Amino acid sequence: MAGKFNVSSSPHVRDNSSTANIMKDVCIAMIPTLAFGCFQFGLSALIVVICTVLACVLAEYLYEKIMNKPVTIGDFSAVVTGLILALNMPPQIPVWMPILGGVFAIIVVKQLYGGLGQNFMNPALAARCFMLISFAGSMTNFSSVAMKYDSSSTPTPLAFLKAKGITDALEQYNLVNIFLGRIPGTIGEVSTIALLIGAIYLVVRKVISLRIPLIYIATVAVFVFLFGDHNPTTVLYHVLSGGLIFGAFFMATDYVSSPVTKMGQVYFAIFIGILTGLFRLFGGNAEGVSYAIIIGNVVAPLIEKATLPKAFGREAKKA
Amino acid sequence: MGLATFIGGVHPYEGKELSMEHPITVLQPNGVEMVFPLSQHIGAPAKPLVAVGDEVLVGQIIAEAGGFISANVVSSVSGKVKKIEPRRVANGSMVNSIIIENDKEYRAVEGFGKKRDYTKLSKDEIRKIVKDAGIVGLGGAAFPTHVKLSPKNENEIDYIIVNGAECEPYLTSDYRLMMEEPEKLVEGLKIILRLFPNAKGIIGIENNKPEAIAKIKKLVQNESKIEVVELYTKYPQGGERSLIFACTGRKLNSSLLPADVGCIVDNTDTVISIYNAVAESTPLIRRIVTITGDAVTTPQNFKVRTGTNYQELIEAAGGFKTEPKKVLSGGPMMGQALFTLDIPVTKSSSSITTFVEDEVEENPETPCIKCGRCIDVCPSYLVPVLMMDKALNDDTEGFEKLNGMECVECGSCAYVCPAKRPLTQGFKYMRQAVAAKRRAEAAKKEGK
Numbered sequence: 051m052a053g054k055f056n057v058s059s060s061p062h063v064r065d066n067s068s069t070a071n072i073m074k075d076v077c078i079a080m081i082p083t084l085a086f087g088c089f090q091f092g093l094s095a096l097i098v099v100i101c102t103v104l105a106c107v108l109a110e111y112l113y114e115k116i117m118n119k120p121v122t123i124g125d126f127s128a129v130v131t132g133l134i135l136a137l138n139m140p141p142q143i144p145v146w147m148p149i150l151g152g153v154f155a156i157i158v159v160k161q162l163y164g165g166l167g168q169n170f171m172n173p174a175l176a177a178r179c180f181m182l183i184s185f186a187g188s189m190t191n192f193s194s195v196a197m198k199y200d201s202s203s204t205p206t207p208l209a210f211l212k213a214k215g216i217t218d219a220l221e222q223y224n225l226v227n228i229f230l231g232r233i234p235g236t237i238g239e240v241s242t243i244a245l246l247i248g249a250i251y252l253v254v255r256k257v258i259s260l261r262i263p264l265i266y267i268a269t270v271a272v273f274v275f276l277f278g279d280h281n282p283t284t285v286l287y288h289v290l291s292g293g294l295i296f297g298a299f300f301m302a303t304d305y306v307s308s309p310v311t312k313m314g315q316v317y318f319a320i321f322i323g324i325l326t327g328l329f330r331l332f333g334g335n336a337e338g339v340s341y342a343i344i345i346g347n348v349v350a351p352l353i354e355k356a357t358l359p360k361a362f363g364r365e366a367k368k369a
Numbered sequence: 370m371g372l373a374t375f376i377g378g379v380h381p382y383e384g385k386e387l388s389m390e391h392p393i394t395v396l397q398p399n400g401v402e403m404v405f406p407l408s409q410h411i412g413a414p415a416k417p418l419v420a421v422g423d424e425v426l427v428g429q430i431i432a433e434a435g436g437f438i439s440a441n442v443v444s445s446v447s448g449k450v451k452k453i454e455p456r457r458v459a460n461g462s463m464v465n466s467i468i469i470e471n472d473k474e475y476r477a478v479e480g481f482g483k484k485r486d487y488t489k490l491s492k493d494e495i496r497k498i499v500k501d502a503g504i505v506g507l508g509g510a511a512f513p514t515h516v517k518l519s520p521k522n523e524n525e526i527d528y529i530i531v532n533g534a535e536c537e538p539y540l541t542s543d544y545r546l547m548m549e550e551p552e553k554l555v556e557g558l559k560i561i562l563r564l565f566p567n568a569k570g571i572i573g574i575e576n577n578k579p580e581a582i583a584k585i586k587k588l589v590q591n592e593s594k595i596e597v598v599e600l601y602t603k604y605p606q607g608g609e610r611s612l613i614f615a616c617t618g619r620k621l622n623s624s625l626l627p628a629d630v631g632c633i634v635d636n637t638d639t640v641i642s643i644y645n646a647v648a649e650s651t652p653l654i655r656r657i658v659t660i661t662g663d664a665v666t667t668p669q670n671f672k673v674r675t676g677t678n679y680q681e682l683i684e685a686a687g688g689f690k691t692e693p694k695k696v697l698s699g700g701p702m703m704g705q706a707l708f709t710l711d712i713p714v715t716k717s718s719s720s721i722t723t724f725v726e727d728e729v730e731e732n733p734e735t736p737c738i739k740c741g742r743c744i745d746v747c748p749s750y751l752v753p754v755l756m757m758d759k760a761l762n763d764d765t766e767g768f769e770k771l772n773g774m775e776c777v778e779c780g781s782c783a784y785v786c787p788a789k790r791p792l793t794q795g796f797k798y799m800r801q802a803v804a805a806k807r808r809a810e811a812a813k814k815e816g817k
Contacts, residue, residue, distance in 0.1 A: 056695045056727045057461075057706040059794035061780030063381055063538070064732045067787040072740065125735065167736040167788075310741045310754055354755075361772035362749040363610060363622035366630065 069166075073126030075257045079248035080133050080300070086244040087237035091141035092196030095237045101145050103132030105152030113161045127166050131155050134174035134300060137238020138293070138340070141194050147185050151177040171347045172304045178340050192234035199234045206235050208292040209336040216284045225283075228290045239293035249299040262308060262319045263298040269323020270294060270330075277331055288330065297326075297339035307347040314350070314357035321353070322346035372576055374601035375611040377748040379781045381604055381702065383577065384539040388661045391669035393545045396677070396685050403446050403471050403676030404456050404713035405431060406464040410505040411512045412438030417467055423450045427477040428652055430501065431467050440513040441503035445654035445674035448472040459698035459705050459712050466713070469676065483650045492523075492564050495647055502646035503653045503716070508532055508607065508636035509703065511717040514643065517635070518564055520628035526565040527631035530616050531558055531640050533574040533581070534600055534607030537700035540720050542657035543637040545670045547574070547581040550641055555588050555595065557644030561635065562594055568633075570595040571616050577602040604702060605779040609634050611748050623774050656714050660686040662723035664693035673714050679721055680710040694727040702780045732789040743782035743792060749775045753782040753792045760795035765806055768799045776800060 088096045110128040114121045122128075132152055139148050155177035160169045182189050192206055193199050207228055211219040223233050231241025238245075252258045267289055274288045288294070302308060302322060309318050322342040329338025408414040413436030425431055425444045432442040448470045455463035487495065500515035520526060531554065535543040547554060558570045572589070574582050576599050589595040598616050600606050606615065609627060612634060613619055619630040627634050635643075638657060645651040656675055661668040666687030673682065679698070683689065697704035698712065699719055743753035751772055759767040776796045783792040 055693060055706065055708050056730055057708050058727075058729045059791060059797060060699075060704055060706075060778075061702045061784050061793060062695060062697060062704065062706065062724070062727070062729055063701040063784060064728045064789055065379070065381070065785050067742070067785065068732075068789070069735050069738055069787050072738070072787055122735075127738075165736060167738050305738045305740045310739045310744060311752065312741075312744070358752060358755075358771065359744070359750045361622065361751055361775040362614075363620035363625070363775070364772070366620045366622050366625055 069127070070125045072257055073130050075252065075255050076130050076300070077126060077133060079251045079257075080137065080238070082244040082247045083137060083238045083241060083296070084133070086231055086241040087137065087141070090197060090231060090240065091194050091237060094195065095141040097145060098139050098141065098143060098148055098237065099133070099136040102136035102139070102148040102152045103129055105149040106132030106135070106156050109153045109156040110161070113157055119165070122166060125166065128156060131160070131173045134172075135177050137296065138174065138178045138236050140189065140192050141196070141237050142191065143188050147181060147188060151181045154180055167306055169306055170351070171344055172301055172307045175301055175340050175344050175347070179344055182340070192236075194234060197234065206292070206336065207233055207287065208330065211284070211287055212330075212336040216279065216281055216287065219287065220283070225286060225290065228287070233291070235291070236293065239296045242290050242295050245295045245299060249295075252299065258299065258303040261312065261315045262302050265316055265319035266298045266302055266323045266326075267294060269320050270326050273324055273327030274331065277327065292330070292337045293339045294326065297343055301339075302343050302346070307350060309350045309354040309357065311354055311357045311359060313359070314353045317353050317357060318346055318350060321349065372601040373573070373598050373615040374603055374606065375614050375748055377746050377750070377781065378603040378605060378611070379746050379784050380602075381538050381784060383602075384661065384701075385541050385544070385577070387539065387668040388659050388670055389541040389544055391541075391545075393549060393657055393670045393672050396671040396673045396682065398446070398471055398674055398677045399681050399684075400678055401471050402451070402678075403448070403469045403674070404466050404678070405442050405444065405469065405676050406456065406458050406466040406713065406715060407432050407442060408464045409442070409458070409511060409715035409717065410440040411510060412436060412440070414465065415439055415442045417453055419450050419467065421450050421452060424448070425450060425469060427475050428481040428654065429478050430503070431469075434500070434513070438513055438516055440505050440515075441501060442467070443503045443652040443654050444469060445676050446471040447474050447476040457709065457712055458715065459707065459718065461705070461708070480650055485648055485650055487560050487563070487647045490647070495560060495564060498647050499643055501652065502642070504639060504642045504646060505653075505716050506636055507638040507642065507656075507717055507719075509699065509717055509719065514635065514639055517628075517633055518561065520633070523565050524567055525631055526568045526628065526633055528617055528633070529558060529561050529565065529568050529570045530612060530632055530634045531570065531572040532607050532609075532612055532634055532636045533572055533578075534612060535578070535637070536575060536602070536604045536607040537702055537704075537719070538604070539661045539700045539722050540659050541661070542659045542670055542719055544578050544581060546637055546641055546657060547578070547585060551581075551585050551588055553641045553644045554585065554637060555592070556648060557640035557642075558595060559592075560643055560647050561633070561640065565633075568594075571598050572596070573598045573600050573612055573616050575600045575602040575606055604781065605748060605777070608748060608777050608779055610777065653716060656716060656718055658682060658714060658718055659720035661720060662693070664689050664691050664723035664725045666690040675714050675716060677714045678710070679707075679712045679714065682714070682721060683710060683723075689723065691725045693723040693725055694730070695724040697722040697724075702784070703778070734790050735788045737788050737790060740787060742785045742787065746781040746785050748779060748781065749777060751776060753796070756799070757790060757792050757795050760799045763802070765799065765803050769803055773799055774803060
């Protein structure tokens with residue numbers, strides 16, 4: 051009998067979770083948003099999404115092949131990156147731009163730092179910021195053929211709010227339309243209801259906890275209330291638009307680039323909430339979710355170090 | 370507030386239904402050779418009291434405690450000492466062992482099995498009987514019980530906790546004992562309570578054993594000093610620190626012993642063994658072993674003499690119905706993987722668990738995505754994801770700073786890891802490295 055059995059260290063059982071399953075859950079959670087985006091913005095949106103996802107997956111496959119590394123596209127993390135990036139794109143963007151963005155996300159932000167788990171920024175967000183700088187015009191042009199918005203006359207709700215104030219903004223886009231998503235914006239950020247359906251799925255599947263999203267949104271709300279016009283309607287307007295819901299549930303909760311400790315997540319959420327508020331109210335841009343989360347990503351390791359939990363019984367002393 | 374429990378932990382498949390309804394069957398050794406390792410407890414190895422060629426009897430002390438923290442080894446058979454040589458034990462190492470040729474007559478030492486009125490014994494007499502009987506913690510750690518029963522100040526012990534959690538999946542030996550010998554369990558606890566004037570007895574049982582809970586509750590309904598605590602079924606509920614916290618709310622860390630917070634924890638079978646030794650003059654010469662898993666023909670529970678070969682237990686359970694990929698001494702969360710069945714039953718052999726498939730092999734490691742599930746389940750509130758970085762870099766200092774020495778090696782983190790990383794393995798390795806470093810430093814200091 052000798053030598054016939056496998057030998058390994060305990061434990062000898064594993065639960066049925068896997069990285070691929072977690073990533074698939076995130077993909078599933080984005081389906082409502084994706085569907086709404088395509089329904090609202092038409093074929094151009096669908097083409098952007100397909101091309102971006104393909105670009106990400108192909109970039110990962112080719113990089114790993116060329117570098118003689120095991121191919122990891124089966125873990126679906128590149129698909130998630132592609133989806134998040136695509137949902138952050140304006141519907142009418144020239145398709146080569148998000149393709150370039152996808153390649154940047156995978157090669158520069160993810161693979162050059164060592165692949166999955168090693169990137170210190172959310173690849174999709176970093177790529178979006180890269181594109182915002184490189185293609186400022188196309189990235190902020192929210193015209194849509196399907197919605198009959200054209201670029202000159204239709205700023206996003208937040209830009210409208212910033213320029214004209216809450217009364218005029220409400221006249222242009224009322225809260226119901228903002229909640230449903232009947233507004234200009236990126237493919238995935240517009241419909242709060244579709245995003246929340248996906249978020250509920252992620253929470254039910256225990257892929258994310260509500261710690262980061264709720265604290266993040268609450269911090270933005272409090273900040274906007276205190277330093278804005280003290281109007282609860284304005285606060286609601288801020289919460290429901292500008293990709294805050296999308297960012298809070300789908301980007302700030304990215305495991306790799308947010309703190310792993312529970313207290314760290316609380317501070318992280320407050321930090322990016324304050325940054326978002328700052329950028330929105332006092333910055334040159336009307337929006338600020340992406341930049342806030344990216345900066346939060348950079349600070350996350352420091353937050354983590356400062357928030358290590360106290361081990362069980364550390365305080366105990368001899369009776 | 371629901372049932373008593375702790376924070377963290379996991380819910381692996383319990384697998385207890387395979388063997389829990391099988392009453393304990395007595396299994397006499399078939400083979401002639403019985404192997405008694407001199408080190409089947411924590412602490413110094415025992416010193417042989419017999420030489421090759423000597424005749425020994427059932428119940429005879431064949432090796433005595435080799436230090437303060439050590440335990441006697443008692444023969445479970447009568448026969449002739451054939452050899453004293455290193456033999457393979459469950460953890461894979463070779464341990465010097467006394468090998469006895471079993472004459473199958475089971476002639477016992479004088480007074481063996483004689484009933485004794487423990488109420489007439491002094492505290493020191495009870496402790497001596499426990500020591501002579503070679504009793505150690507039978508939950509797995511095998512810490513010498515007489516040492517546990519001799520804290521600095523016996524008046525400061527507030528709780529004697531009987532660990533009836535049996536949280537390790539698949540194991541049912543303690544459950545069967547609670548079902549079949551509950552009187553002995555309660556009497557054993559009463560014997561321990563005699564040593565500690567201010568102590569209260571607590572019997573902690575997980576709520577997946579309702580029949581055992583009902584049975585023992587009924588037995589202790591008139592005992593003012595004994596209480597049954599129903600524990601929430603969650604692994605590692607039976608871990609010493611988790612159990613003490615669940616039963617008393619007290620916390621301890623790796624630098625403290627349970628006695629430092631006024632508690633003594635003994636496993637179900639340990640308490641019954643104390644009863645056997647004190648009230649029935651029967652030292653620790655048998656073990657209840659669960660044979661289980663999906664590879665064995667008839668999962669069940671055996672009462673066997675220590676020194677019996679594992680192979681015999683598998684054969685007695687009908688052999689393998691399917692060739693196993695993995696065989697464990699113990700359960701799936703903390704058990705040792707075996708590469709051979711040529712291993713003797715020792716005091717702490719709780720089970721032989723056999724698996725047709727090896728889940729570890731089937732789940733190759735992928736990169737960590739920092740999901741933090743390991744943190745959520747750690748009963749010691751540690752950050753396994755960061756500790757593993759230190760382990761992979763052989764950074765003992767960093768590992769200590771992250772309180773790595775507080776790890777109880779329960780395996781919960783590795784169980785839930787979606788990236789299937791061998792976290793517990795890394796921590797076991799680091800804890801040994803840190804302990805070795807500390808020993809070397811202590812030796813250096815003494816040298817000065």
